[in-house]
Amino acid sequence: MFRIKNWIKSFRLVRKLDIFVAKQFLQLFVGAFFICQFVLMMQFLWRYVNELIGKGLSLEIMAQFFWYMGLMLMPQAFPLAILLSSLIVFGNLGESSELTAIKAAGISLLQASRAIIVIVFAVAGISFYFQDIVGPHADKSFYQLLLSVKQKSPELEIPEGVFYDGIPNANLYVQKKDLQTGMLYGIMIYRRTNSYEDQAIILADSGMLQSTAEKKHLILNLFNGEWFENMQSQELGGSANVPYRRETFAQKHIVLDYDGEFTLADESGVAADPRSKSLSLILDDLGAIIIKNDSVGRQFEREARFRTFRTPVIGKKDSLKAYAQAAAGKVNFDTLFSKLSTDKKRIVVQRAMEKAQTESYDLSMKADYSFNINRHERLHRMEAINRFTVALSCIIFFFIGAPLGAIIRKGGMGVPVIISVLVFIIYYIFENSGMRMARADEWTVWFGKLISTMALAPVAIFFTYKANNDSVVFNIDLYKELIRRIFGLRTKRNIMRKEVIIEDPKYLKDAAVLEEINASIAQYTEEHHLLHLPNPIKVFFKYSDDHEIERIDEKLESTIEDLGYTRDRLVLTELNNYPILMTRAHTRPFNRKWMNIITAIILPLGVFFYLRMWRFRLRLYKDLHDIRQTNNKIIPKVIELGHI
Numbered sequence: 001m002f003r004i005k006n007w008i009k010s011f012r013l014v015r016k017l018d019i020f021v022a023k024q025f026l027q028l029f030v031g032a033f034f035i036c037q038f039v040l041m042m043q044f045l046w047r048y049v050n051e052l053i054g055k056g057l058s059l060e061i062m063a064q065f066f067w068y069m070g071l072m073l074m075p076q077a078f079p080l081a082i083l084l085s086s087l088i089v090f091g092n093l094g095e096s097s098e099l100t101a102i103k104a105a106g107i108s109l110l111q112a113s114r115a116i117i118v119i120v121f122a123v124a125g126i127s128f129y130f131q132d133i134v135g136p137h138a139d140k141s142f143y144q145l146l147l148s149v150k151q152k153s154p155e156l157e158i159p160e161g162v163f164y165d166g167i168p169n170a171n172l173y174v175q176k177k178d179l180q181t182g183m184l185y186g187i188m189i190y191r192r193t194n195s196y197e198d199q200a201i202i203l204a205d206s207g208m209l210q211s212t213a214e215k216k217h218l219i220l221n222l223f224n225g226e227w228f229e230n231m232q233s234q235e236l237g238g239s240a241n242v243p244y245r246r247e248t249f250a251q252k253h254i255v256l257d258y259d260g261e262f263t264l265a266d267e268s269g270v271a272a273d274p275r276s277k278s279l280s281l282i283l284d285d286l287g288a289i290i291i292k293n294d295s296v297g298r299q300f301e302r303e304a305r306f307r308t309f310r311t312p313v314i315g316k317k318d319s320l321k322a323y324a325q326a327a328a329g330k331v332n333f334d335t336l337f338s339k340l341s342t343d344k345k346r347i348v349v350q351r352a353m354e355k356a357q358t359e360s361y362d363l364s365m366k367a368d369y370s371f372n373i374n375r376h377e378r379l380h381r382m383e384a385i386n387r388f389t390v391a392l393s394c395i396i397f398f399f400i401g402a403p404l405g406a407i408i409r410k411g412g413m414g415v416p417v418i419i420s421v422l423v424f425i426i427y428y429i430f431e432n433s434g435m436r437m438a439r440a441d442e443w444t445v446w447f448g449k450l451i452s453t454m455a456l457a458p459v460a461i462f463f464t465y466k467a468n469n470d471s472v473v474f475n476i477d478l479y480k481e482l483i484r485r486i487f488g489l490r491t492k493r494n495i496m497r498k499e500v501i502i503e504d505p506k507y508l509k510d511a512a513v514l515e516e517i518n519a520s521i522a523q524y525t526e527e528h529h530l531l532h533l534p535n536p537i538k539v540f541f542k543y544s545d546d547h548e549i550e551r552i553d554e555k556l557e558s559t560i561e562d563l564g565y566t567r568d569r570l571v572l573t574e575l576n577n578y579p580i581l582m583t584r585a586h587t588r589p590f591n592r593k594w595m596n597i598i599t600a601i602i603l604p605l606g607v608f609f610y611l612r613m614w615r616f617r618l619r620l621y622k623d624l625h626d627i628r629q630t631n632n633k634i635i636p637k638v639i640e641l642g643h644i
Contacts, residue, residue: 018114021089021093025086028088028089031085036077036084037070037073040076040077041066041070044073061145072142075127075135078124082120082397084401086398086401090401090405091406091416124394131386132387140276158177158184160177173187173189182208189220200227200229203225204226209221219253220254222252222254224250225249225252226249227246228246277383286384378438389450393453399464401420402464403460403463403468407467426456434452495572498565501567504566505565506642511635511642513555513558514634518632520552522628534617546584549581560578571638571641579623
């Protein structure tokens with residue numbers, strides 16, 4: 001009966017704790033999510049800001065643009081929001097000592113965070129739903145809208161140094177563009193009309209492209225150029241004498257038909273993108289893509305295997321002889337080539353070059369085609385894996401953020417934000433690098449998409465284990481002490497006057513101990529030559545503990561502790577002048593013998609620690625001298641206080 005009551009009591013306590021922790025987490029998660037969503041949207045918007053400025057888009061179109069953008073970026077905002085909110089929650093609990101009280105009640109970190117774990121798994125499921133159902137539709141609508149925005153005002157989209165085909169029936173090349181004035185320099189226009197025969201080429205030094213007020217036409221104002229136009233039509237047939245027109249002009253206006261009103265582009269251009277497909281559709285299309293790629297590969301293999309080469313300049317008799325020699329494996333092409341006449345040699349070389357060039361072009365075309373179809377397959381595989389890795393990152397980020405918050409115990413928006421940014425940058429570097437390498441077929445798809453998960457999952461397990469076992473892996477004082485010991489940094493005494501003194505120090509006994517310490521220091525200094533370089537063999541291979549310094553330090557610290565209860569200000573001031581001795585640093589680098597031997601074998605490391613140890617010997621010599629001087633100052637005053 002007593003056990004049942006205790007169980008019910010602990011159950012109620014844990015349930016209240018779950019509600020308390022879940023409430024704290026949800027409040028911070030909602031705020032962190034909107035902050036992360038805003039940051040990601042601003043970063044994403046920066047990529048397309050040039051596509052939106054100056055297009056005269058309505059408020060409705062801009063609202064759709066931001067709406068679809070927000071839906072696309074929600075799965076990416078979930079992990080970062082979970083990381084930040086879990087860091088702040090457990091940092092606040094640790095900073096306010098609430099986490100200490102929870103552990104004192106016998107509740108581990110995992111038990112205290114089980115309500116949040118349920119919430120995180122639910123968020124991971126929502127993330128997967130958004131990626132598989134909402135995300136593809138939002139992605140397709142976003143890029144369809146973006147394509148429509150690009151087509152609305154082509155005069156702003158013309159790039160430098162490449163041909164632009166966004167204007168109907170024309171290809172436009174611009175060498176340089178002035179963004180402030182809108183002037184175009186070094187213009188070349190290939191104007192396509194009814195057929196190949198009656199195309200026109202227009203060259204101009206400069207020009208300007210503007211749309212009319214009704215957005216139905218484009219006016220191209222050209223300056224200082226020439227117009228070349230083929231006058232042959234399709235009905236004339238293939239005549240050898242092709243009439244053409246050449247015109248030189250100082251200024252010319254060309255009117256192009258173009259509907260500049262905003263119309264939604266055809267979604268067929270973005271429907272093939274795997275990001276705009278659900279997981280089931282990706283897997284279905286992936287099977288068809290694999291079958292197609294395999295058939296193309298087998299066809300290319302058959303063509304390469306059964307390709308034949310013809311040499312028509314060699315006679316029938318020579319051909320039969322060459323065939324027989326080739327079948328016997330005794331063919332010598334140099335001998336056959338030397339028997340040909342000069343004209344035939346020239347023809348053979350010319351045709352061989354043409355054949356090699358043709359084969360080179362053919363192989364190059366097939367290589368590009370194979371790379372593109374394989375890239376299409378890789379993109380589908382990557383997007384299928386991405387559905388799971390992004391949702392899994394929500395869980396991984398929680399098991400990084402919660403233990404880190406419990407270990408660091410710093411709440412608020414300072415340290416947690418810095419740590420969240422650092423963790424997310426590391427995740428982004430791995431994720432982006434893996435995606436690029438997998439897309440370029442330099443890494444396998446599985447390795448490229450899972451490298452970020454493989455890198456952070458062990459970190460999450462390590463932090464969770466350390467936090468659940470109250471590890472001091474992130475104890476700042478521990479690392480400060482380690483650095484202080486490595487570089488021999490000093491710490492000063494800070495003995496203050498006690499507010500309440502129950503018993504006065506034993507002044508006469510302390511004075512006798514200080515005089516004994518002076519005698520021990522004098523004898524030690526005479527026997528040990530601290531100013532000389534130590535013997536390396538004794539340091540690294542035959543070292544021994546210096547118990548005398550340990551004994552002197554123990555007596556000194558005990559005396560200082562006793563005299564610290566004095567009311568005399570002079571004695572307290574002199575006590576703070578005693579140096580803190582390092583009793584072992586002057587004897588050898590490490591306590592373990594095998595570590596000293598390895599240090600000696602690694603010569604640069606051994607030289608560093610040897611000089612470091614000599615430095616501690618010099619410091620010990622100076623510290624012993626300072627102790628004697630302080631003793632000589634304090635002993636008369638202590639004796640005087642002892643006789644009062």
